[in-house]
Amino acid sequence: xxxxxxxxxxxxxxxxxxxxxxxxxxxxxxxxxxxxxxxxxxxxxxxxxxxxxxxxxxxxxxxxxxxxxxxxxxxxxxxxxxxxxxxxxxxxxxxxxxxxxxxxxxxxxxxxxxxxxxxxxxxxxxxxxxxxxxxxxxxxxxxxxxxxxxxxxxxxxxxxxxxxxxxx
Amino acid sequence: xxxxxxxxxxxxxxxxxxxxxxxxxxxxxxxxxxxxxxxxxxxxxxxxxxxxxxxxxxxxxxxxxxxxxxxxxxxxxxxxxxxxxxxxxxxxxxxxxxxxxxxxxxxxxxxxxxxxxxxxxxxxxxxxxxxxxxxxxxxxxxxxxxxxxxxxxxxxxxxxxx
Numbered sequence: 001x002x003x004x005x006x007x008x009x010x011x012x013x014x015x016x017x018x019x020x021x022x023x024x025x026x027x028x029x030x031x032x033x034x035x036x037x038x039x040x041x042x043x044x045x046x047x048x049x050x051x052x053x054x055x056x057x058x059x060x061x062x063x064x065x066x067x068x069x070x071x072x073x074x075x076x077x078x079x080x081x082x083x084x085x086x087x088x089x090x091x092x093x094x095x096x097x098x099x100x101x102x103x104x105x106x107x108x109x110x111x112x113x114x115x116x117x118x119x120x121x122x123x124x125x126x127x128x129x130x131x132x133x134x135x136x137x138x139x140x141x142x143x144x145x146x147x148x149x150x151x152x153x154x155x156x157x158x159x160x161x162x163x164x165x166x167x168x
Numbered sequence: 169x170x171x172x173x174x175x176x177x178x179x180x181x182x183x184x185x186x187x188x189x190x191x192x193x194x195x196x197x198x199x200x201x202x203x204x205x206x207x208x209x210x211x212x213x214x215x216x217x218x219x220x221x222x223x224x225x226x227x228x229x230x231x232x233x234x235x236x237x238x239x240x241x242x243x244x245x246x247x248x249x250x251x252x253x254x255x256x257x258x259x260x261x262x263x264x265x266x267x268x269x270x271x272x273x274x275x276x277x278x279x280x281x282x283x284x285x286x287x288x289x290x291x292x293x294x295x296x297x298x299x300x301x302x303x304x305x306x307x308x309x310x311x312x313x314x315x316x317x318x319x320x321x322x323x324x325x326x327x328x329x330x
Contacts, residue, residue: 012325014318018298039328042270049271050294055187055204063205064179067212068172 008037171215179208182225185295186232192290193236193283199243203236210235223304230305233287240283270328277323284308288316 007024010016016024027033028044169177186207190200210231221227278286284306291302292313299310306313 012321014314014321018296021293022296040325042267042274042328043324045267046271046274047293050188050192050290051296053188053191054184055201059201060180060183060204063201063208064176066205067208068175070209070212 004033005037008040171218174218175212175215178224179211179228182228185225186228188294189229189232189287189290190236192278192286192294193233194240195279199236199239203232203239206235207231223301226301226304229291230307233305237283273327274324277327278320281320281323284312285316285320288313289320292317293320 004024004027007016007020011021011024025044025047028041029048033041183204186204187200190203190207191197194200194203207228211228218224278289281289287306288302291297291305292299297305299313302313303310
């Protein structure tokens with residue numbers, strides 16, 4: 001009896017080892033504790049009651065499954081995001097191509113407006129060019145004829161006087 | 169062994185302990201379950217580090233405590249600690265209490281303790297862990313473990329003797 005009283009006192013003072021506390025608890029739970037120390041029984045009864053509380057097994061199963069499958073959900077989210085990126089990149093490429101094609105055709109139309117092609121047949125174009133050059137050549141010949149009669153200096157003096165008269 | 173099998177085999181035996189610790193800190197079953205769920209997720213996500221863990225049970229219980237503390241601080245838990253010198257009033261100093269009333273009175277004392285004292289009591293007197301294990305779980309010295317435990321036991325002793 002003295003022994004259990006001593007152990008109990010050391011228990012309250014946190015001087016007991018784990019094994020002593022286990023033995024003490026067992027004595028109180030078995031009803032083997034003497035009357036003198038019976039008032040301490042509630043302390044060990046409560047410890048025993050608290051130690052028997054359990055988590056809901058259904059909840060535990062669900063929680064473990066949720067933890068293990070959490071990675072799969074993460075992977076699924078990652079995959080769908082990368083798929084979105086791929087689709088977005090494809091759309092961007094298509095848009096760029098469209099803009100490029102549109103720009104090319106607009107440029108072509110612009111050039112067409114600036115330099116319209118009036119001849120479809122190259123032979124016709126050559127013939128017309130020869131006629132135009134002949135006209136230019138005959139014009140040069142008439143000028144040369146005039147220069148044979150009047151010297152270039154005289155032409156220049158006449159032009160100079162005309163300009164001076166005009167400016168007055 | 170596949171990670172998921174190892175996870176199940178290792179954590180399943182200690183889920184009740186995890187739940188009880190979470191409940192002692194948060195004060196209610198729903199929050200305790202949330203804490204256990206969050207802990208399992210955290211432990212699973214860190215499975216690359218399992219091989220480096222010496223005491224897996226201690227590792228899990230430490231995670232439980234940290235997550236539970238975050239939870240109660242977020243909720244601005246009103247379980248404020250009563251100063252150590254406070255003694256719960258007794259209706260009569262001469263009439264002995266029935267066992268159930270004594271149990272209720274002890275539980276009330278425990279629920280009003282600072283978290284460190286509640287946790288030390290839970291880990292030592294309920295779960296039967298050594299001072300060394302408690303030291304590692306709570307990240308406090310063995311001396312601090314004993315000091316906190318001493319305060320709890322003295323309060324219970326005073327209640328029962330009165």
